[in-house]
Amino acid sequence: MTLTVYNTLTRRKETFKTLEENKVRMYCCGITVYDYCHLGHARTCLVWDVVRSYLEWLGYKVNYIQNFTDIDDKILNRAKAEGTSMEDVSERFIKAYFEDMERLGIRQADAYPRATHTLDGIKRLVADLEAKGFAYPADGDVYYSVRKFSDYGKLSGRKLEDMQTGASGRIDIPEAEKKQDPCDFALWKAAKEGEPSWDSPWGAGRPGWHIECSAMVRERLGETIDIHVGGSDLTFPHHENEIAQSEAATGKSLANYWLHNGMVKVDGEKMSKSLGNFTTIRDLLDKPVDAMAMRLFLLQAHYRKPVDFTDEAIAAATHGWKTLKEGLLFGERFGQDLGFDDPVSSTDSEESESIRQRFKDAVNDDFNFSAGLAVLFEMAKELQKEGHIIVHQGKTEAEPKKLATHWYTLVELSGVLGFKAELAAETVTDGFSDDKIEQLIQQRAAAKKAKNWSESDRIRDELKAQGISLIDTKEGTTWHRS
Secondary structure: OOOEEEEOOOOEEEEOOOOEOOEEEEEEEEEEOOOOOEHHHHHHHHHHHHHHHHHHHOOOEEEEEEEEEOOOHHHHHHHHHHOOOHHHHHHHHHHHHHHHHHHOOOOOOOEOOEHHHOHHHHHHHHHHHHHOOOEEEEOOEEEEOHHHOOOOOOOOOOOHHHOOOOOOOOOOOOHHHHOOOOOOEEEEEEOOOOOOOEOOOOOOEEEOHHHHHHHHHHHHHOOOEEEEEEEHHHHHHHHHHHHHHHHHHHOOOOEEEEEEEOOEEEOOEEOOOOOOOOOEHHHHHOOOOOHHHHHHHHHOOOOOOOEEEOHHHHHHHHHHHHHHHHHHHHHHHHHHHHOOOOHHHHHOOHHHHHHHHHHHHHHOEOOOHHHHHHHHHHHHHHHHHHHHHHHHHOOOOOOHHHHHHHHHHHHHHHHHOOOOOOHHHOOEEOOEEHHHHHHHHHHHHHHHHOOOHHHHHHHHHHHHHOOEEEEEEOOEEEEEEO
Protein backbone atom coordinates (compact mmCIF):
# COMPACT_ATOMS: atom_id res chain seq x y z
CA MET A 1 0.00 0.00 0.00
CA THR A 2 1.03 3.61 -0.48
CA LEU A 3 1.92 5.77 2.50
CA THR A 4 -1.10 7.29 4.23
CA VAL A 5 -0.97 9.65 7.20
CA TYR A 6 -3.59 10.86 9.64
CA ASN A 7 -3.91 14.61 9.13
CA THR A 8 -5.07 16.43 12.25
CA LEU A 9 -6.27 19.26 10.02
CA THR A 10 -8.74 17.13 8.06
CA ARG A 11 -9.30 14.48 10.77
CA ARG A 12 -8.77 11.61 8.36
CA LYS A 13 -6.08 9.51 6.77
CA GLU A 14 -4.77 10.85 3.48
CA THR A 15 -2.39 9.60 0.80
CA PHE A 16 0.96 11.28 1.31
CA LYS A 17 2.00 13.58 -1.55
CA THR A 18 4.91 16.00 -1.41
CA LEU A 19 5.20 19.54 -2.73
CA GLU A 20 8.35 18.58 -4.62
CA GLU A 21 8.97 15.11 -6.00
CA ASN A 22 10.92 12.92 -3.57
CA LYS A 23 11.55 15.84 -1.19
CA VAL A 24 10.01 16.44 2.23
CA ARG A 25 10.05 19.69 4.20
CA MET A 26 9.40 18.77 7.82
CA TYR A 27 9.24 20.99 10.92
CA CYS A 28 9.03 19.84 14.53
CA CYS A 29 8.12 22.16 17.39
CA GLY A 30 11.03 21.59 19.73
CA ILE A 31 11.99 22.23 23.33
CA THR A 32 11.65 25.27 25.57
CA VAL A 33 15.08 25.10 27.15
CA TYR A 34 14.59 25.84 30.84
CA ASP A 35 15.04 22.32 32.32
CA TYR A 36 16.20 18.80 31.52
CA CYS A 37 14.16 16.88 28.97
CA HIS A 38 11.53 14.48 30.31
CA LEU A 39 9.81 11.36 28.96
CA GLY A 40 7.32 13.40 26.93
CA HIS A 41 10.18 15.12 25.13
CA ALA A 42 11.78 11.72 24.55
CA ARG A 43 8.67 10.44 22.80
CA THR A 44 8.24 13.51 20.61
CA CYS A 45 11.88 13.63 19.53
CA LEU A 46 12.18 9.88 19.00
CA VAL A 47 8.93 9.40 17.06
CA TRP A 48 9.58 12.17 14.56
CA ASP A 49 13.21 11.17 14.12
CA VAL A 50 12.04 7.64 13.23
CA VAL A 51 9.42 9.09 10.85
CA ARG A 52 12.21 11.00 9.13
CA SER A 53 14.35 7.83 8.93
CA TYR A 54 11.47 5.86 7.46
CA LEU A 55 10.78 8.54 4.83
CA GLU A 56 14.47 8.45 3.90
CA TRP A 57 14.32 4.65 3.62
CA LEU A 58 11.40 5.08 1.21
CA GLY A 59 13.64 7.28 -0.93
CA TYR A 60 12.70 10.81 0.11
CA LYS A 61 15.25 13.53 0.77
CA VAL A 62 14.07 15.04 4.06
CA ASN A 63 14.92 18.52 5.29
CA TYR A 64 14.11 18.18 8.99
CA ILE A 65 14.09 21.31 11.16
CA GLN A 66 13.53 21.42 14.91
CA ASN A 67 13.57 24.67 16.86
CA PHE A 68 14.65 25.73 20.31
CA THR A 69 12.50 28.24 22.19
CA ASP A 70 15.12 30.27 24.04
CA ILE A 71 12.93 33.28 24.95
CA ASP A 72 10.23 32.42 27.45
CA ASP A 73 8.88 33.32 30.89
CA LYS A 74 9.92 29.91 32.25
CA ILE A 75 13.51 30.51 31.17
CA LEU A 76 13.50 34.00 32.66
CA ASN A 77 12.02 32.73 35.93
CA ARG A 78 14.73 30.09 36.22
CA ALA A 79 17.42 32.66 35.48
CA LYS A 80 16.05 34.94 38.21
CA ALA A 81 15.87 32.07 40.70
CA GLU A 82 19.48 31.10 39.97
CA GLY A 83 20.81 34.65 39.74
CA THR A 84 22.04 34.03 36.21
CA SER A 85 20.97 35.09 32.69
CA MET A 86 18.49 33.83 30.11
CA GLU A 87 21.41 33.02 27.81
CA ASP A 88 23.19 30.96 30.48
CA VAL A 89 20.07 28.92 31.22
CA SER A 90 19.34 28.34 27.53
CA GLU A 91 22.89 27.31 26.65
CA ARG A 92 23.10 24.90 29.59
CA PHE A 93 19.90 23.07 28.71
CA ILE A 94 20.54 23.07 24.96
CA LYS A 95 23.82 21.30 25.75
CA ALA A 96 21.94 18.87 28.03
CA TYR A 97 19.37 18.27 25.28
CA PHE A 98 22.02 17.10 22.83
CA GLU A 99 23.59 14.85 25.49
CA ASP A 100 20.23 13.22 26.25
CA MET A 101 19.28 12.72 22.60
CA GLU A 102 22.65 11.16 21.82
CA ARG A 103 22.14 8.65 24.63
CA LEU A 104 18.74 7.75 23.17
CA GLY A 105 20.26 7.27 19.72
CA ILE A 106 18.26 10.15 18.23
CA ARG A 107 19.94 11.79 15.25
CA GLN A 108 20.35 15.53 15.07
CA ALA A 109 17.96 17.55 12.94
CA ASP A 110 19.32 19.29 9.84
CA ALA A 111 19.13 22.61 11.70
CA TYR A 112 18.08 23.94 15.11
CA PRO A 113 16.97 27.55 14.69
CA ARG A 114 16.49 29.57 17.86
CA ALA A 115 14.06 32.38 18.55
CA THR A 116 16.93 34.73 19.45
CA HIS A 117 18.53 34.01 16.06
CA THR A 118 15.31 34.72 14.13
CA LEU A 119 14.39 38.15 15.49
CA ASP A 120 14.56 39.97 12.14
CA GLY A 121 12.24 37.41 10.56
CA ILE A 122 9.88 37.60 13.53
CA LYS A 123 9.66 41.40 13.30
CA ARG A 124 9.07 41.25 9.54
CA LEU A 125 6.22 38.79 10.04
CA VAL A 126 4.59 40.93 12.74
CA ALA A 127 4.88 43.98 10.49
CA ASP A 128 3.27 42.06 7.60
CA LEU A 129 0.33 41.07 9.82
CA GLU A 130 -0.10 44.64 11.04
CA ALA A 131 -0.02 45.99 7.48
CA LYS A 132 -2.70 43.49 6.42
CA GLY A 133 -4.98 44.38 9.31
CA PHE A 134 -4.54 41.16 11.30
CA ALA A 135 -2.52 42.76 14.13
CA TYR A 136 -2.75 45.90 16.25
CA PRO A 137 -0.35 47.66 18.65
CA ALA A 138 -1.29 48.42 22.25
CA ASP A 139 1.12 50.23 24.60
CA GLY A 140 4.23 48.54 23.27
CA ASP A 141 2.57 45.14 22.77
CA VAL A 142 1.27 43.85 19.44
CA TYR A 143 -1.72 41.47 19.34
CA TYR A 144 -3.18 39.20 16.70
CA SER A 145 -6.85 39.89 16.02
CA VAL A 146 -8.25 36.37 16.01
CA ARG A 147 -11.68 37.29 14.64
CA LYS A 148 -10.07 38.74 11.51
CA PHE A 149 -8.95 35.23 10.49
CA SER A 150 -12.09 33.42 9.36
CA ASP A 151 -10.51 29.92 9.53
CA TYR A 152 -9.43 30.23 13.17
CA GLY A 153 -10.12 26.94 14.94
CA LYS A 154 -9.88 24.72 11.86
CA LEU A 155 -7.02 22.63 13.29
CA SER A 156 -8.33 22.09 16.81
CA GLY A 157 -12.04 22.15 15.94
CA ARG A 158 -12.69 24.80 18.55
CA LYS A 159 -15.16 27.62 18.06
CA LEU A 160 -14.40 31.16 19.13
CA GLU A 161 -17.60 31.48 21.10
CA ASP A 162 -16.56 28.49 23.23
CA MET A 163 -13.08 29.78 23.99
CA GLN A 164 -12.20 31.40 27.29
CA THR A 165 -9.96 34.29 28.18
CA GLY A 166 -6.38 33.10 28.09
CA ALA A 167 -6.70 31.07 24.91
CA SER A 168 -3.44 32.60 23.73
CA GLY A 169 -1.44 30.47 26.15
CA ARG A 170 1.44 31.72 28.35
CA ILE A 171 -0.52 34.91 29.01
CA ASP A 172 0.34 37.77 31.38
CA ILE A 173 -2.74 38.96 33.28
CA PRO A 174 -2.17 42.70 32.45
CA GLU A 175 -2.51 41.80 28.77
CA ALA A 176 -6.26 41.36 29.17
CA GLU A 177 -6.74 45.09 29.58
CA LYS A 178 -4.90 45.84 26.34
CA LYS A 179 -6.72 43.36 24.11
CA GLN A 180 -9.60 44.22 21.82
CA ASP A 181 -10.90 40.67 22.26
CA PRO A 182 -10.16 38.12 25.02
CA CYS A 183 -9.10 35.53 22.43
CA ASP A 184 -6.44 37.73 20.83
CA PHE A 185 -2.86 36.71 21.51
CA ALA A 186 0.49 38.50 21.74
CA LEU A 187 2.85 38.71 18.77
CA TRP A 188 5.24 41.13 20.47
CA LYS A 189 5.56 41.91 24.18
CA ALA A 190 6.73 45.25 25.53
CA ALA A 191 9.95 45.24 27.53
CA LYS A 192 9.77 44.68 31.27
CA GLU A 193 12.29 45.90 33.79
CA GLY A 194 15.13 43.45 34.35
CA GLU A 195 14.27 41.31 31.31
CA PRO A 196 16.15 41.10 27.98
CA SER A 197 14.62 43.05 25.12
CA TRP A 198 15.25 44.04 21.53
CA ASP A 199 14.43 47.15 19.54
CA SER A 200 11.43 47.03 17.22
CA PRO A 201 9.03 49.41 15.40
CA TRP A 202 6.70 49.06 18.42
CA GLY A 203 9.37 49.77 21.01
CA ALA A 204 11.75 47.57 22.96
CA GLY A 205 10.42 44.12 23.72
CA ARG A 206 10.51 40.43 22.86
CA PRO A 207 8.45 38.10 20.64
CA GLY A 208 5.44 36.09 21.73
CA TRP A 209 5.70 32.32 21.78
CA HIS A 210 3.62 31.46 18.70
CA ILE A 211 5.17 33.94 16.26
CA GLU A 212 8.60 32.38 16.77
CA CYS A 213 7.73 29.10 15.03
CA SER A 214 5.87 30.82 12.19
CA ALA A 215 8.96 32.88 11.46
CA MET A 216 11.37 29.98 11.76
CA VAL A 217 9.30 27.78 9.43
CA ARG A 218 9.16 30.52 6.79
CA GLU A 219 12.86 31.35 7.10
CA ARG A 220 14.12 27.75 7.02
CA LEU A 221 11.60 25.89 4.86
CA GLY A 222 9.43 28.39 3.00
CA GLU A 223 5.83 29.57 3.10
CA THR A 224 4.29 26.08 2.72
CA ILE A 225 5.82 22.86 4.02
CA ASP A 226 4.91 19.19 3.73
CA ILE A 227 4.72 18.07 7.36
CA HIS A 228 4.39 19.99 10.63
CA VAL A 229 4.69 17.81 13.74
CA GLY A 230 4.67 18.05 17.51
CA GLY A 231 3.03 16.81 20.68
CA SER A 232 -0.77 16.71 20.80
CA ASP A 233 -0.70 19.27 23.62
CA LEU A 234 0.48 21.84 21.06
CA THR A 235 -2.53 21.48 18.76
CA PHE A 236 -4.20 24.33 20.64
CA PRO A 237 -3.27 27.05 21.08
CA HIS A 238 0.23 26.89 19.61
CA HIS A 239 -0.33 25.23 16.25
CA GLU A 240 -3.71 26.87 15.80
CA ASN A 241 -2.06 30.25 16.27
CA GLU A 242 0.81 29.35 13.95
CA ILE A 243 -1.71 28.67 11.20
CA ALA A 244 -3.53 31.94 11.85
CA GLN A 245 -0.31 33.96 11.72
CA SER A 246 1.37 32.31 8.76
CA GLU A 247 -1.67 31.91 6.52
CA ALA A 248 -2.90 35.44 7.18
CA ALA A 249 0.53 36.77 6.19
CA THR A 250 1.12 34.63 3.09
CA GLY A 251 -2.35 33.65 1.89
CA LYS A 252 -1.03 30.09 1.56
CA SER A 253 -1.37 26.90 3.61
CA LEU A 254 1.31 26.63 6.26
CA ALA A 255 1.54 22.82 6.10
CA ASN A 256 -0.19 20.16 4.03
CA TYR A 257 -0.07 17.59 6.83
CA TRP A 258 -0.30 18.16 10.59
CA LEU A 259 0.79 15.18 12.71
CA HIS A 260 0.65 14.97 16.50
CA ASN A 261 2.03 12.34 18.88
CA GLY A 262 0.20 11.22 22.01
CA MET A 263 1.20 12.06 25.55
CA VAL A 264 3.15 10.00 28.09
CA LYS A 265 1.46 9.09 31.37
CA VAL A 266 3.13 7.64 34.46
CA ASP A 267 1.17 4.86 36.18
CA GLY A 268 -2.00 6.16 34.55
CA GLU A 269 -1.56 9.79 35.62
CA LYS A 270 -0.36 12.84 33.76
CA MET A 271 3.32 13.42 34.40
CA SER A 272 3.93 16.47 36.57
CA LYS A 273 6.39 17.66 39.20
CA SER A 274 3.56 18.29 41.68
CA LEU A 275 2.59 14.59 41.59
CA GLY A 276 6.18 13.52 42.09
CA ASN A 277 6.13 11.34 38.95
CA PHE A 278 8.23 13.65 36.78
CA THR A 279 11.06 11.63 35.22
CA THR A 280 13.87 13.12 33.15
CA ILE A 281 15.56 11.20 30.37
CA ARG A 282 18.91 11.22 32.13
CA ASP A 283 17.46 10.01 35.43
CA LEU A 284 15.80 7.12 33.63
CA LEU A 285 18.90 6.09 31.67
CA ASP A 286 21.05 6.41 34.79
CA LYS A 287 18.91 3.82 36.69
CA PRO A 288 19.85 2.25 34.26
CA VAL A 289 17.19 1.54 31.67
CA ASP A 290 18.67 0.44 28.34
CA ALA A 291 18.17 3.17 25.74
CA MET A 292 17.11 0.57 23.17
CA ALA A 293 14.50 -0.82 25.57
CA MET A 294 13.22 2.73 26.01
CA ARG A 295 13.04 3.11 22.23
CA LEU A 296 11.10 -0.16 21.99
CA PHE A 297 8.68 0.94 24.72
CA LEU A 298 7.91 4.17 22.84
CA LEU A 299 7.54 2.53 19.42
CA GLN A 300 5.40 -0.40 20.55
CA ALA A 301 2.36 1.89 20.78
CA HIS A 302 1.02 3.81 17.79
CA TYR A 303 2.44 7.32 17.81
CA ARG A 304 -1.01 8.96 18.09
CA LYS A 305 -1.98 6.93 21.17
CA PRO A 306 -1.02 7.84 24.75
CA VAL A 307 1.51 5.55 26.44
CA ASP A 308 1.59 4.64 30.12
CA PHE A 309 5.05 4.46 31.67
CA THR A 310 5.06 1.75 34.34
CA ASP A 311 7.67 -0.58 35.81
CA GLU A 312 5.86 -3.49 34.18
CA ALA A 313 5.85 -1.79 30.76
CA ILE A 314 9.59 -1.08 30.95
CA ALA A 315 10.28 -4.65 32.13
CA ALA A 316 8.31 -5.98 29.15
CA ALA A 317 10.17 -3.65 26.77
CA THR A 318 13.49 -4.74 28.29
CA HIS A 319 12.55 -8.38 27.72
CA GLY A 320 11.49 -7.58 24.16
CA TRP A 321 14.74 -5.78 23.47
CA LYS A 322 16.72 -8.83 24.62
CA THR A 323 14.90 -10.89 21.99
CA LEU A 324 15.50 -8.32 19.26
CA LYS A 325 19.09 -7.86 20.38
CA GLU A 326 19.80 -11.60 20.19
CA GLY A 327 18.40 -11.60 16.67
CA LEU A 328 20.56 -8.62 15.68
CA LEU A 329 23.69 -10.24 17.12
CA PHE A 330 23.05 -13.64 15.52
CA GLY A 331 25.23 -12.95 12.50
CA GLU A 332 27.99 -11.45 14.62
CA ARG A 333 28.09 -14.56 16.81
CA PHE A 334 27.49 -17.34 14.31
CA GLY A 335 27.63 -15.81 10.82
CA GLN A 336 31.26 -16.65 10.09
CA ASP A 337 30.78 -20.33 10.86
CA LEU A 338 27.55 -20.39 8.81
CA GLY A 339 29.11 -18.63 5.83
CA PHE A 340 27.44 -15.21 6.12
CA ASP A 341 29.73 -13.29 3.77
CA ASP A 342 27.53 -11.80 1.05
CA PRO A 343 24.94 -9.31 2.33
CA VAL A 344 24.03 -8.17 -1.19
CA SER A 345 22.95 -11.59 -2.45
CA SER A 346 21.27 -12.34 0.90
CA THR A 347 19.06 -9.25 0.72
CA ASP A 348 18.66 -9.15 -3.07
CA SER A 349 16.22 -12.04 -3.05
CA GLU A 350 12.51 -12.62 -3.35
CA GLU A 351 12.24 -13.63 0.30
CA SER A 352 14.05 -10.53 1.54
CA GLU A 353 11.93 -8.30 -0.70
CA SER A 354 8.78 -10.03 0.56
CA ILE A 355 9.76 -9.27 4.16
CA ARG A 356 10.54 -5.64 3.28
CA GLN A 357 7.16 -5.32 1.58
CA ARG A 358 5.34 -6.69 4.63
CA PHE A 359 7.21 -4.19 6.80
CA LYS A 360 6.44 -1.37 4.38
CA ASP A 361 2.76 -2.27 4.12
CA ALA A 362 2.49 -2.24 7.92
CA VAL A 363 4.29 1.06 8.50
CA ASN A 364 2.70 2.80 5.50
CA ASP A 365 -0.57 2.76 7.42
CA ASP A 366 0.02 6.07 9.22
CA PHE A 367 3.53 5.23 10.43
CA ASN A 368 2.37 2.12 12.28
CA PHE A 369 5.77 1.21 13.69
CA SER A 370 4.23 -1.21 16.20
CA ALA A 371 2.94 -3.33 13.30
CA GLY A 372 6.33 -3.05 11.62
CA LEU A 373 7.97 -4.31 14.80
CA ALA A 374 5.87 -7.47 14.61
CA VAL A 375 7.61 -8.32 11.32
CA LEU A 376 11.00 -7.75 12.95
CA PHE A 377 10.18 -9.91 15.96
CA GLU A 378 9.21 -12.85 13.74
CA MET A 379 12.76 -12.89 12.35
CA ALA A 380 14.39 -12.10 15.69
CA LYS A 381 12.62 -14.96 17.49
CA GLU A 382 13.58 -17.40 14.74
CA LEU A 383 17.23 -16.33 14.91
CA GLN A 384 17.16 -16.36 18.72
CA LYS A 385 15.84 -19.94 18.66
CA GLU A 386 18.49 -21.06 16.17
CA GLY A 387 21.17 -19.37 18.24
CA HIS A 388 20.11 -21.32 21.32
CA ILE A 389 20.22 -24.57 19.30
CA ILE A 390 23.75 -23.80 18.13
CA VAL A 391 24.89 -22.98 21.69
CA HIS A 392 23.42 -26.16 23.19
CA GLN A 393 23.86 -28.62 20.29
CA GLY A 394 26.82 -27.14 18.44
CA LYS A 395 24.99 -26.95 15.10
CA THR A 396 21.64 -26.18 13.48
CA GLU A 397 19.63 -27.99 10.84
CA ALA A 398 18.27 -24.69 9.43
CA GLU A 399 19.32 -23.59 5.94
CA PRO A 400 22.23 -21.09 6.38
CA LYS A 401 21.16 -19.10 3.30
CA LYS A 402 17.73 -18.51 4.79
CA LEU A 403 19.21 -17.52 8.14
CA ALA A 404 21.56 -15.09 6.37
CA THR A 405 18.65 -13.54 4.47
CA HIS A 406 16.63 -13.10 7.64
CA TRP A 407 19.59 -11.68 9.59
CA TYR A 408 20.70 -9.13 7.00
CA THR A 409 17.09 -8.06 6.45
CA LEU A 410 16.49 -7.78 10.20
CA VAL A 411 19.57 -5.58 10.58
CA GLU A 412 18.41 -3.34 7.72
CA LEU A 413 14.84 -2.87 8.95
CA SER A 414 15.88 -2.52 12.59
CA GLY A 415 18.22 0.25 11.51
CA VAL A 416 15.29 2.11 9.96
CA LEU A 417 13.71 2.17 13.44
CA GLY A 418 17.00 3.05 15.10
CA PHE A 419 17.75 -0.29 16.79
CA LYS A 420 21.42 -1.28 16.96
CA ALA A 421 23.31 -3.92 18.92
CA GLU A 422 27.03 -4.50 19.14
CA LEU A 423 28.96 -7.38 20.62
CA ALA A 424 31.63 -4.95 21.77
CA ALA A 425 29.06 -3.26 24.00
CA GLU A 426 28.56 -6.37 26.10
CA THR A 427 30.26 -6.31 29.47
CA VAL A 428 31.69 -8.94 31.78
CA THR A 429 31.39 -8.85 35.56
CA ASP A 430 33.66 -11.36 37.33
CA GLY A 431 33.42 -13.72 34.35
CA PHE A 432 29.65 -13.29 33.92
CA SER A 433 29.07 -12.13 30.35
CA ASP A 434 25.64 -11.26 29.00
CA ASP A 435 25.55 -14.67 27.28
CA LYS A 436 26.44 -16.42 30.55
CA ILE A 437 23.68 -14.58 32.38
CA GLU A 438 21.13 -15.52 29.72
CA GLN A 439 22.18 -19.17 29.91
CA LEU A 440 21.74 -19.19 33.71
CA ILE A 441 18.32 -17.56 33.36
CA GLN A 442 17.30 -20.30 30.91
CA GLN A 443 18.56 -22.95 33.34
CA ARG A 444 16.57 -21.32 36.15
CA ALA A 445 13.44 -21.27 33.95
CA ALA A 446 13.89 -24.99 33.28
CA ALA A 447 14.34 -25.64 37.01
CA LYS A 448 11.16 -23.72 37.83
CA LYS A 449 9.25 -25.65 35.17
CA ALA A 450 10.44 -28.88 36.78
CA LYS A 451 9.44 -27.46 40.21
CA ASN A 452 13.05 -27.71 41.32
CA TRP A 453 12.74 -24.68 43.56
CA SER A 454 16.07 -25.16 45.33
CA GLU A 455 17.95 -25.08 42.02
CA SER A 456 15.94 -22.04 40.91
CA ASP A 457 16.83 -20.22 44.12
CA ARG A 458 20.49 -21.27 43.86
CA ILE A 459 20.81 -19.73 40.38
CA ARG A 460 19.07 -16.52 41.52
CA ASP A 461 21.45 -16.28 44.51
CA GLU A 462 24.46 -16.99 42.30
CA LEU A 463 23.49 -14.13 39.99
CA LYS A 464 22.67 -11.84 42.90
CA ALA A 465 26.14 -12.43 44.34
CA GLN A 466 27.57 -11.10 41.08
CA GLY A 467 25.40 -7.96 41.23
CA ILE A 468 22.78 -9.26 38.78
CA SER A 469 19.16 -8.58 39.77
CA LEU A 470 16.33 -10.59 38.18
CA ILE A 471 12.81 -9.32 37.50
CA ASP A 472 10.16 -11.95 36.81
CA THR A 473 7.20 -10.79 34.70
CA LYS A 474 4.47 -12.57 32.75
CA GLU A 475 6.50 -11.89 29.59
CA GLY A 476 9.57 -13.61 31.05
CA THR A 477 12.59 -12.74 33.17
CA THR A 478 14.63 -9.57 32.67
CA TRP A 479 17.82 -8.59 34.45
CA HIS A 480 20.07 -5.63 35.17
CA ARG A 481 23.39 -5.06 36.80
CA SER A 482 23.19 -3.24 40.14
